Amino acid sequence: MKDNFKFLAELMKLRLSHIMTFRLGFFGPFFIDTSYFLVQLFAFEAIYGHVDKICGWGHGEILVFVGTFSLINALNMIIYFFGVISIPEKIQTGELDLYLTKPVNPLLRITFEKINPGSIPLLAFSACIIAYGVKETDMGFSWSNIIKYLFLVFMMTILYYDMELLIRCFAFFVFSVNNLTKIEETAIDLCLKIPGIAFYGIYKFIFYCILPYGIIATLPTQAFIGALSVKGLFFGAAIVCIFTFFALSFWSYGVHRYESASS
Amino acid sequence: MKKYLEIARAYMKAQLIWRADVFVDVILSVARILFAWILWSILFEGKEQIAGLKFHTMISYYIISSYLFQMEKSAEISQQMTGMLRNGTFSKYMVIPVQTQGYFVAMEVGKLAFSSGIGFLATVLWFCLFRISIVHTVNLKILLCGIIMVVLGLLFMALLNYFLGILTLKFEEISTFLMIKDNLSAVVTGAVIPLALLPEWMIAGMRFLPFYYVTYLPSMLFIGKCEDEAVTGLLVLSIWCIFFIVLNQVTYEHYRMKYDGAGI
Numbered sequence: 001m002k003d004n005f006k007f008l009a010e011l012m013k014l015r016l017s018h019i020m021t022f023r024l025g026f027f028g029p030f031f032i033d034t035s036y037f038l039v040q041l042f043a044f045e046a047i048y049g050h051v052d053k054i055c056g057w058g059h060g061e062i063l064v065f066v067g068t069f070s071l072i073n074a075l076n077m078i079i080y081f082f083g084v085i086s087i088p089e090k091i092q093t094g095e096l097d098l099y100l101t102k103p104v105n106p107l108l109r110i111t112f113e114k115i116n117p118g119s120i121p122l123l124a125f126s127a128c129i130i131a132y133g134v135k136e137t138d139m140g141f142s143w144s145n146i147i148k149y150l151f152l153v154f155m156m157t158i159l160y161y162d163m164e165l166l167i168r169c170f171a172f173f174v175f176s177v178n179n180l181t182k183i184e185e186t187a188i189d190l191c192l193k194i195p196g197i198a199f200y201g202i203y204k205f206i207f208y209c210i211l212p213y214g215i216i217a218t219l220p221t222q223a224f225i226g227a228l229s230v231k232g233l234f235f236g237a238a239i240v241c242i243f244t245f246f247a248l249s250f251w252s253y254g255v256h257r258y259e260s261a262s263s
Numbered sequence: 264m265k266k267y268l269e270i271a272r273a274y275m276k277a278q279l280i281w282r283a284d285v286f287v288d289v290i291l292s293v294a295r296i297l298f299a300w301i302l303w304s305i306l307f308e309g310k311e312q313i314a315g316l317k318f319h320t321m322i323s324y325y326i327i328s329s330y331l332f333q334m335e336k337s338a339e340i341s342q343q344m345t346g347m348l349r350n351g352t353f354s355k356y357m358v359i360p361v362q363t364q365g366y367f368v369a370m371e372v373g374k375l376a377f378s379s380g381i382g383f384l385a386t387v388l389w390f391c392l393f394r395i396s397i398v399h400t401v402n403l404k405i406l407l408c409g410i411i412m413v414v415l416g417l418l419f420m421a422l423l424n425y426f427l428g429i430l431t432l433k434f435e436e437i438s439t440f441l442m443i444k445d446n447l448s449a450v451v452t453g454a455v456i457p458l459a460l461l462p463e464w465m466i467a468g469m470r471f472l473p474f475y476y477v478t479y480l481p482s483m484l485f486i487g488k489c490e491d492e493a494v495t496g497l498l499v500l501s502i503w504c505i506f507f508i509v510l511n512q513v514t515y516e517h518y519r520m521k522y523d524g525a526g527i
Contacts, residue, residue: 028439035446042450046460050313051306183294189455190298198305 007104011113019117030118033077034125037070040192041129047193055197061225063133065195067126068153068224069217074122075157076164082114084164088171097260107251111161139225148223148233155240156216162240162247163213169247172254187211195221212239266361267369274373295332296389299325314459320486323398324457328482330386331413332454334379335477337421340367341441344428353522364425364511371421400487408493409484415500416477420448422507423473429511432518453479459488470495473503 044066048059057065087110090096099106134141167184171177191207196218199207207214219236222228300322307318316324344367347353356363390397400406427444430437449455451474458466458479469475476496483489 031439032442032446035443039446039450039455043456046456047306050460051310054305186294186298190302194302194305199301203301 004105004108007108008112011109012115015113015115016117028118029077029082029116030121033074033119033122037073037122037125040070040189041066044193054195057195057197058137060133060136060138061221062195063136064130064224065133065217065221066192067129067131067133068220069192070129071123071126072153072156072160072216072220074119074126075153076160077119077122078116079157080111080115080161081164082116083111084161084168086110086114087165087168088177091171091254091258092175094260096258100255100258106255107165107248137225141224142226145224145226148228149220152220152223152228152233152236155236156220159212159240159243160216162243163211165247166243166250169250169254172258183211187213191216197222208235209239212243215239267365270361270366270369271373271376274370275376276373278374278377293385293389295329296322296326296393299329300393314457316457316459316488317398319396320398320488321457322393322395323486324482326386326389326395327485328454328457328478330382331416331478331481332452333382334375334413335417335420336374336378337371337417337424338441338445339374340371340421340424341428341437344425345431345437345441348428348431348522357519357522362512363515364422364508367425367428368418368421371417375417398486400485400490402487402490405484405487405490405493408497409481412476412481412484412493412496412500415497415504416473416481419473419500419504419507420477422504422511426507426511426514429514429518432521448474451475452477453482457483459483470499473500476500 044062048054048062052058054062087096090099090110096106099109102109163184167180168177170180187207191213196204196207196214199214204214215236219228219232222232303313303318303321303325307313307321311317313321344353347356356366359366389395400409427437427441430440434440451469451472453475458469458475461469466475470492476499480489480492480496484493
């Protein structure tokens with residue numbers, strides 16, 4: 001464990017010195033993600049300008065929801081996004097060999113080798129959206145709700161990672177995962193526009209249990225506004241545990257079946 | 264012209280080789296339609312209309328705009344050009360006796376010829392499967408205007424992406440520009456939400472830009488809305504296309520001297 005932390009610290013040092021060499025690359029992801037979230041916010045304002053309430057959530061709650069999604073996505077962009085998305089290419093080109101033959105956990109290295117501090121301003125941007133939503137809701141918030149919220153944001157960041165990893169691990173078995181990533185993008189787009197509480201029937205099952213993007217921002221928002229039951233909290237934790245188990249198992253199975261493309 | 268037709272034919276044949284990809288792509292478009300169905304069925308609860316559109320009109324809009332959005336694949340032009348300019352393989356386009364702009368437009372035409380036919384059949388299939396009472400125009404002139412606008416819109420996007428591709432001759436890294444362009448064009452073309460949901464002053468501003476006529480206006484024309492904008496739309500889009508044809512030609516002639524065929 002101690003060795004892993006030392007290794008991570010070294011990785012980050014290397015990454016930062018690499019980023020400083022290519023400065024446009026440092027801010028590139030920030031501009032891309034900002035434009036993406038401005039577009040989503042714009043779409044959100046356009047849609048909710050015509051709808052007053054959705055399942056009891058008003059404009060303020062929905063803003064907290066969008067801000068939370070943005071916050072989790074910002075954490076994703078900073079910590080692991082650029083590492084995880086490179087998995088299919090590494091598998092196809094055989095570059096994964098270099099990771100498997102090193103005396104460190106290959107997934108640990110891939111996950112954290114491309115941290116991206118360029119997206120840090122997005123955290124502030126998301127916090128502003130949440131603060132504006134809080135102002136709009138005009139509600140009092142307790143410390144216990146805020147702690148629950150932060151805990152769930154942490155858990156959902158792991159869930160986001162699990163989903164990204166699961167989808168990219170298909171590259172061990174198929175030629176291209178482009179179509180799967182398209183489904184991922186479309187599902188995220190939908191779940192960013194509509195809170196999970198609005199889903200019903202089969203849709204609720206799909207977006208809570210199969211493609212659980214529906215809970216990523218919904219559960220923390222519910223915790224924040226004090227609408228999350230203990231059952232809901234346990235459900236969220238259980239889903240994260242299950243998907244983490246699946247993602248890690250799928251990765252291990254993929255590595256086991258991996259036949260280097262370069263050999 | 265014959266040379267360009269030959270290029271288009273070659274790329275259409277190439278699409279036939281990868282027909283499984285085209286089919287999967289078309290089938291995946293159902294995800295977009297299905298998600299639009301979920302979103303709007305929730306938002307329409309207890310409402311008859313949103314921004315002047317009824318539920319079935321909204322879904323018809325999404326199915327048609329999804330089809331148009333799926334057809335528009337010209338982003339590949341700029342990505343392909345960037346890759347080739349940087350690794351030196353772009354030289355092959357410089358030595359063949361065709362204009363590079365024409366070559367890439369013909370390439371897009373060839374790719375579209377196959378996927379648009381399949382996509383059209385799939386769109387009809389989705390209407391039947393979802394049992395959506397299709398809302399469409401009955402005016403043949405408007406229908407024709409819509410089809411011409413789709414063609415011009417696709418041409419415009421191909422020209423725009425060609426222009427962005429040429430910028431690789433000037434800038435080392437354009438992938439950031441391309442991603443920002445993708446994010447913005449998704450919303451300004453009306454692929455994310457119908458632009459009718461935006462405030463009137465914003466729509467008025469967008470009418471001067473070409474993106475308004477790429478997906479949004481043709482889709483609205485096909486569902487029998489905004490019919491009075493059809494002729495103006497064709498005129499504005501034609502002007503933008505001509506402008507980009509000239510701009511591309513001038514930019515290419517200006518910057519091609521900088522190309523040193525790295526890797527040759």
